[in-house]
Each structure stands twice: as C-alpha cells, then as structure tokens.
Amino acid sequence: MDQCRGTLVLILCLFYSGADGLNISLEHPWNASLIFETGATASIACSYTLDTTEYPLSLEWYRVPKWKADVVPEKLYRFSFISDREYKFAEFDTRPGVIILNDRDANRNTLSISSLRATDDGDYTCTLTLDSSSSETSSPAVIVVNVTPQLQEPQASILSESTYRLNCTASGGRPAPSITWYRDGVSLNVSSNNSNVVTSQTDGLFTVESMIDVTETTDVTYTCSMNHVTLTTATNMSINPRAAAEPTVSPEPEPEPEPEGVVNVTLAATTTPDYSLANFTSGAQGPQDHGVSRIYILLLPWTIVAILTFIAI
Template structure:
C-alpha cells in the first residue's frame, strides 16, 4: 500500500490517500509496500514524510488483534534528538537508520502483521498544538517448513496373504507459513492421484484406513483353487511350513571372521514364509487416493498432513521407493524425505545373559535384521510376536508381542526350549528361532542327589 497522508492544523489527518496543501503548513506521510520476507532476514521499515513545519516526533507502532491494540516499538524525539525502543523483553531489535527509518534484524513469524508510522509537527500558527499524520504497511513474514516426515498409518500391522488391504502413507510438514504444497512420488516419478475428502473418525469406524467414496480396489474374487494351494503350505498349527534356505554350517569369505553363536543359544536358520498371493493382487497400476489437512498453529505456522492411500500389492510394492516432497515460496528447491517399503527379513536376536543359569532372568531382544539398508531396514514398522515351539511361554500365555521377550527366573525345565520370533508387516512375514540353553543344571541336580543318574545326559547335551 502506497499512501500519502496530509494533516492540517489543528485537525488530525485521517488515513486516506490524498495530497493537499494549506497555507498554515502541510504534512505528508508515505510508506512503500514491502515484499514478503523469510524468517531470519532483515527488514527495513521506511517512513517517508514531507512537511514545511517543525518536526516534533516520529513513532512506529505494531498493530495487533485486528487493529484494536497498537504497541509502540520505536520513538524518535526531535526536541531532544533522542530515540529509544519500547520492546517489552528489553532486547533492542530495532535500529534507527535515519530518524524515520527502522531496521528489524532477524525477523520472526511473530513479526508478521501491520505497522504504522505516526509523524507529528508543531502547528505553525500556534506553536503549541501538534499536527499528526500517519501511514501503514503490512509486513508478511514467511517461514519454510522445518520438519517433514513419512509414517505408515495404523502400523504395526499383521501380514495378510488372503485379503486385500488398503495401505496409507502419511506425510507431515511442520513449521511452514503459509501452508506448503505436498505431493508424493514413486521411484522418482510423480504419482497421479485421485483427490478425496477424508471421513471423520466416527464415519471411518473408529479410525480405520478406509477411503470414503473410493471405488473398490479389488478387481476379482479370491480363487478357491489358489486358496487351497496356499493353505497346503501351512503346518497343523496354521503356520507356514519350515523351508530352510541355508545349511547349518557357517559360510564366510576369506579374511572375514565367522560369527560364532552365543554359548547360550543355538543358531537356527531363518524360516522363509512362502509369499504366494491369490489372484486379487492387481497386475495393473493401482489407484492412488490423496487427501490433506491443514492444522493452524499458535505461532502462525501451519502443519500439513497429506495422505496417500492405495491397495497394497506385496509382490509389486516390496522394495518400492516412495518420497514426499514439499514446495514452499521460501524454499529455493523442494524439501524431500523418502522411505522404501520392505518386508522383514531375518531378525537378529540377542540373548542376555549369554550364559543363562537356573534362576536367571533371560531377555531375548530383536536387534535389527539380517538384510536391509542401513537406517531404513524395514518399513513400515514390523509387528513382533513371540511363541514357544510346542508349548506355552513361561507366564502361561500363548504368545507375546514386542521387540523383547523376558523370561523371569528360568527353571531347569526350559533347557533346550525353542522360541519363535515372528516379524511381519503388511508386505510380508518371516520367522526366526532361537534355542535356550540353561547352564548350571549339573550343580542343581547334585543338590537333589540325582547327579549320578543325570551326569551322562548332561555331558552329552
């Protein structure tokens, strides 16, 4: 806004853009409009005025609450030729450049808004009254997003071989002002999406990942023949048959030291779950549905959440690279974060203590995976389930979820027990086994006068 404001003694000028001349003196105030600035930059507020009178003072105001509150930020007193700041935090952030010009270094989002420059001169007729005129300018402060992230909605979740399921990526961009634009790419290519309006939590049945109003993504019904063929791969307990992909012997290259098994565990090859899928899996490109929400923050920034939903195809989507890109006028180039969809492969299990004794508390922990790129081994987050082969866990439960299985005060009877860790996410499932070896059984049996009978067995085990 470019505004010339003229004042006449003894009346106060209204803030209307006009130019007039009066024999008793005149005063005009002009402020050039400011382009948008980025947080951290330096802004110069320049108040241009013309007058044939004697200057009394120049005062800068910051206008808040829709114009109801005007806060002084800087004053120049021409009578005493002094200037001072009115900042409440006593941190002088303004510098006087030349009487009416103020510089704001390292602007913040909170500096966004209208500013007014008030100029006062002495009335030439009376020399007692002050003639006032003012101009205003709006300072627009932009802030680029300071954080973007991608997560999978409703995870960890189990793997399903016989039922098509929707999968949703959520990209969140924080700290942007104004709101940035967010879009997705797959393997570096922009994804063509179908926009939709997200349903409320109640309409989604308590926060499910369904898409309201979306066309069915399943093209044909489950084939019974395929179902029976896949079911034939399951053992009597309903788990996948054990298919060993490596021999128990350790193989390593020359110069590379082989990893010796822990004395408390027995190395069990990974069980590969057959990844046979029925015919509901699409052979053509999937339909991607896109939605986004804006969440205004108290500091003036906006949190943008963008969702990309499609029917997951574990055969085609495994190892697919998805990226979320954010464009903003304060950025010279888009911000980007990416994830690679990957099924879990071979969890690495660690048992503590390494030499478990009767009565010890044993912890079996997942410490990563055998296969996976550093920093992004498995996405989305796997669901870990622990079971004991051929029996229940020590606390009597059939299974336990989490990255760690705790066995408190292990009894001698658990020696040789096999424990299964199932790691699964919507892209696939895999089992890894470890055997618990309990030491100190011979000394325990001696206390019960059973050592002669068990000594031969204990030596051979």
C-alpha cells in the same frame, strides 16, 4: 463582528495545531514487495512534511502482528522532538538488530530490521503527533516474512496384510507448504478416497500432514516431496512401506489374579541318591548311617596294617 472574530480564532487554531499541516507517508525503496525470508533485512522510511515548526513533536512506530489473533497495534519506538535539533528516544520493543535513523533536515525517519524473524511479520505504521492536539498516521507497510518448513521422515503403519498407511509431515512454514507423493519416481494422483491432508496454524506458522493408504505386495519406494516458496528445489524423503512398517502386536493378556488365601506350591522330583563308596568319598551321605559309614572307611587301612604285622610276627 464578534461572530467573525470567533471564526478567525478557529482558523488560527487549526493552522497552529497543524490539523491541515501534517502530511505523512511510508517509503520502502530497497524492496518494493516487502516480502522477505528469515535472516534478511527490511527497511521502511517514514517521510513527513510540516506547515509549522511548533513543538513538541513526536513520531511513533507501530506494528500489528499478522500471526496473533488480536489486531491491537504494538508500539515499538518513539521520537519526541523538543526542538529542531533536540529529541528524546523511547524504546518499547527490545528486539536486537533494529537501527533507526532520524534525518530531521529531510523530515525522514527510517526503521531498519536485520536478521528478520517469523515474529517480525506484520503491518507497520508511523504516527506523527503535533503538540499533542493533532496527529496523522501513515498507511500500513506490510512486511511478510516467509519461513522455510521442516520435512519430517515419512512413517508407515500396517492396516491389513498388504495395506499400508503412509504419513508425511512438513511443519513450521509460512506460507503453508505443499506435499506431493511419488511411487518409484512416478507422481501419484492422490484422490480423497485414500488420502487426507490436514493443515494447522500455530503462531502464524503452518503444518501440513499428508496421509495416503496404499496396497503393496512387493518392495517399492514411495517419496514424499515438499515444495515451498523459499525453496528453489523440492525437499524429498523416501520410504519402503514393507520394510518400514511395524506390525501391530496385540499385548499378551495378563494372568488372572489368584484368590486370596491360596498358596501355589511347585513340587520337583529328584533321583534317589547313590550311596556307593565313590559317593562317600566325594562327601555324599546315606539316609541314616552317615557317621558310622565314615568311621568304617577311616579304620579300614589301620586294620589291614595290623593283620599284616601279626602275620609277619
């Protein structure tokens, strides 16, 4: 009898705790694929059913970012239901543009994120906890945010007299973009012998760098074409290797330092000065009789006047 009573108590505890009475699921009626571009709006509805109306009852939203190395769920929002109509709301993520609609009559909680960013990419789940003793977590709804990469202007460098290396980079995209080369409008079948493609990832965004080596003796146009899932047409940029490439100029060797205690003196030859009357008039001076020559020149007019006066008398 005691053993039976214990079993009944256990069943009642399970019933009131809601261990078998929680059912939770995620819905996404507006976009079944959950693949978006930046700037769009994503909505996810968390629906649940309860076999009991015990309180407190809480519903929490979580996200596992795809672009982070760790997979620790981030708590975003929490609804704590105190009664059938009363609840408290806690916000752990202060990102603007988020609207949460709670429909208690329909047992549905909808998370709407507008102006999607690259960092909104991730797995979203909602967890329903009843009386802090039992909980149920939904399967994840995966939100993929595609980001359009930016194509940079191609660069060219000289490897030898007529061989050039062309470089084209597309950065900041999700998923990784693809790059195709064209020569005067004709697609190139680039082989691994003369090309190199490097793909790197930072914060979930991809950068693709394509390098090819070409040999040209005339002016031709090479086009770097970028394709991506967010683009309806390819993005193109062109380059003329012969016109754009900058030759590598070897730096001039620096002069060797002079030994200490040595003084360099530079001598410059000058012409012998002309000590004619014209030079004296303009201010030139002789080597020794500078002052005497000037006195003779000043007294000459007065001497002539005196001689003429004497003759007249």
